[in-house]
Amino acid sequence: MKNKIKVFRAMHDMTQEDLAVAIGVTRQTILAIEKGKYVPSLDLAFRISHHFKVNIEEVFTYNEEPRTIDID
Structure with missing residues (x-):
């Protein structure tokens, strides 16, 4: 999951x-x-977005990786 937390932190000093x-x-x-090493819980993601007074989608972007299926 990508995020813009660093950007929002900078905007708010x-x-x-x-x-x-x-x-x-x-x-x-x-x-x-x-750094993308930890995916926050939904509650935590909402707390972050609420703190910056924006929609959660403005802070977090879900980028689903294409999945492949191995068939032997």
Whole structure:
């Protein structure tokens, strides 16, 4: 899942720590989400988007990878 958290943080002059404190998670959680190493729960995704006062779709983009099926 791609996200624009870093962009929204920059627009609001916020550090990862600032956002983490505002939504009740650790800075490491924000870092992991931004780098795509952690997919946030729906609740957390809504808390992030609500904090920036935008729709969740403006922050997060689901990019479904095409799946292949191996048939032996």
